[in-house]
Amino acid sequence: MKGISVISTARIDPVTYDLPRDDKLRNERLMKLVNKAIGQQVHRYPVSSDRRSVMYGPIMSLDDLDAIGAWY
Numbered sequence: 001m002k003g004i005s006v007i008s009t010a011r012i013d014p015v016t017y018d019l020p021r022d023d024k025l026r027n028e029r030l031m032k033l034v035n036k037a038i039g040q041q042v043h044r045y046p047v048s049s050d051r052r053s054v055m056y057g058p059i060m061s062l063d064d065l066d067a068i069g070a071w072y
Helices: 023-041 062-067
Strands: none
Touching: 023 062
């Protein structure tokens, strides 16, 4: 099936790791993942080696996700 992304919000929520609730951080992470999925599936953007781009990859950790840009 094409055009479907699954984004686990549990893995991006600090509460999952017994850290204080941080809705702003969780939402920023979620928007990055949503924007990346839209970039891949709608715009057909390739993975980038530019950490300022939301298309950066591979993302191996939450630290990677937090360090990348939020836009294309």
